[in-house]
Amino acid sequence: MNRLLLRNADGADPGGSWNRDPEGIQAGAGADGSHVAKTGLRLFLAVVSSLFFLFLLAFIARSQMADWLPLTEPMAPLANPWQLWVNSAFLVLSCISLQWSRMAARRARMDATVIAFVVGGGFAIAFLAGQLWVWQQFVAWGYFVASNPANSFFYLLTGVHGLHLLGGLVAWGRTVGKILRQVPLPQLSASVELCAIYWHYLLGLWFVLFALLSSTPQTYETIARLCGLR
């Protein structure tokens, strides 16, 4: 190996642009403030996905133990999960409203943006209230958090999902504060956009949780086999 090779190993500029004009390769092009916030939010959603993925893996692994009493048995609370369907409808309506608000903001229609945004938050609150109502039903039927691992996971997963939505409602509340302070639409629309993205994610997540929680033990077993947990 000669001296020159070591002196200038690797062809000198790894960027492949040793002498290139920097004006032409502006990094992060098009990345204004709202892009940055969106990138941050997407990263955060990746973190939340990792969190729930691990919760769900734990759920599947634990469901294969002998003491698991399924919540979908004929007399169990999720045999007919109509309450969860009602709550899901609230969350869907919430997402539709926020999407409407987002589109209205893009078209610079302030009134529609505000109304749809506030209504969307209202439906989200209704969803959370509905989830608490389901918890109350569980308690009333004697399905306490510690009485069976299936119950424990139900409370845990719906609780953690609810807390994420509650966090979203804090952001929603701050945006409502902006509306009350009559912040101009371009600034408002960035917040509306972020809320809408977050809501859609939480809706998708909720359907995954709902599908899993209301599945039969045979489904769990199949998933466990696929994951090598059985």
Place this chain on the structure above:
Amino acid sequence: MAYAEQAETEALHEPKSFLTKYIWSQDHKVIAVQYSLTALFVGLIAVVLSGLMRMQIGFPGSLAFMDASTYYQAMTMHGMIMVIYLLTALFLGGFGNYLIPLMVGARDMVFPYVNMLSYWFYLLAVVVLLSSFFVPGGPTGSGWTLYPPQSISQGTPGVEWGIVLMLISLAIFIVAATMGGLNYVTTVLQARTHGMTLFRMPLSVWGIFMASIMALLAFPALFVSAVMMLFDKLLGTSFFMPAMVSLGQQLDHQGGSPILFQHLFWFFGHPEVYIVALPAFGLVSDLISTHARKNIFGYRMMVWAIIAIGVLSFVVWAHHMYVSGMNPYFGFFFAVTTLIIAVPTALKVYNWVLTLWRGDIHLTVPMLFALAFIVTFLVGGLTGLFLGNVIVDIPLSDTYFVVAHFHMVMGVAPVLVVFGGIYHWFPKVTGRMFNDTLGKLHFWITFLGTYAIFFPMHYLGFQGMPRRYYAYDNYAFIPQSAHELNAFITVVALTVGVSQLLFVFNMAWSVFKGKPAGSNPWGAASLEWQTPDTPPVHGNWGEKLPVVHRWPYDYSVPGIDQDFVPQTVSAEELEHMRQRSEGARIADVKT
């Protein structure tokens, strides 16, 4: 408008009051110092705890208050503090915060308020953790891995309060790390200055960037296990707790899986090793290149190695669980992935050595630490190859060989980089130089001392000395020589522990009395050394952001007298430099 342009046009809101400037600061540099000082403080507590443990092992019974419970509490807190609250916080919160915006040419992190919150959540996590020393029963003594059912069963120290505070503290720390990580990654992706392509970033930024992504994806596993264990402890669920009899009583738990906890813990725990190691790899690459006055060998390879190690580190976790009774095919799979990860890691070591080869090596204090890192990491990594093999691991598991391995590779090696990094960037952070003699004294005591501590432990491990024992008296299989060796290790460990005060004193004294450093005392090419002010002021770059024209490793460029070319030098300026050098050489020849 690109973010970099927007950063130039937006007005800077410089903090005015003492409170907003130094306490509730949103400036990444202040937050970095806050993170670093807190981490070093809590790290010193962990050093004291290790001293107490060593007294018990080297000179059993010498400390009146040291019973088995206290020993296990010291052991648990030492491990957890060192891994999470010192190393992770210091590399990501300390170095990450300080270096990322300066090295990529940003004014600050992209979410300064969240960055500030990150530090205060971290501080809260530390306060909650340390408060467990003052609650009834003291801190948890379940070992830093917190394995259930032991950690939440009666008889384990700190089972009432300590374990709860530990789990809550970890959950708060994870929130802090997530807020920080989102900032670091988004800043690297979106806030780089003009001309700063991803492949022109210093390896420090690459290491911290990848480690932050890993932290964002791996810490949720610890969060999940902490929350589920809190449920088991406080609400009586049975996620991890099996049916068991404790102190003659049948517990209400049934059917839980302690192994599930181990999987979750190590799914976090192994990436955690690299969350600490990757920033260390990055920092040490920059140190070696700067102080050997050579461009880093194989830059692209180094970057891809960082990425490969990051990805692979998510599929090796169960090598921490070979003795948990797993399926042998499972063990085989994880042994293979573990050995594969040695490939990109070895590649990095070769590249460091090739960077050094025929370099103009300056044996400055940071360089000494960087060189020591290579050697130490190599030794620790090689014993990792032993332990990565199931068949070798099983007899060595739970012996001092393992203690020696992970202290070398995960303890001493990153700490050497921490010191090297602090000595290297201290002149930029404070504008003053440290005392070189004290720095070298600190290096030699620490380097030789840590070898004297951990090298003999390999031998003790081969002899079969088990780890985690509170007392080693009256075991026929432990010979007298092992006790003598333990006494020796303790004396050295205490010496090394006390010698860290040299570092503390040197830093504290030099902040006020050190010689003025100038803006670029090492003649480094990367962007953080090209700030208009030293220490850099709020906003870092004055009116205009810097424009980057080249990678950060242009050292000893042929035909140019100055042995480094800063990243901000354009092709035209480089040509001028070349002509000036040529002119000077011709003038020399004439005279």
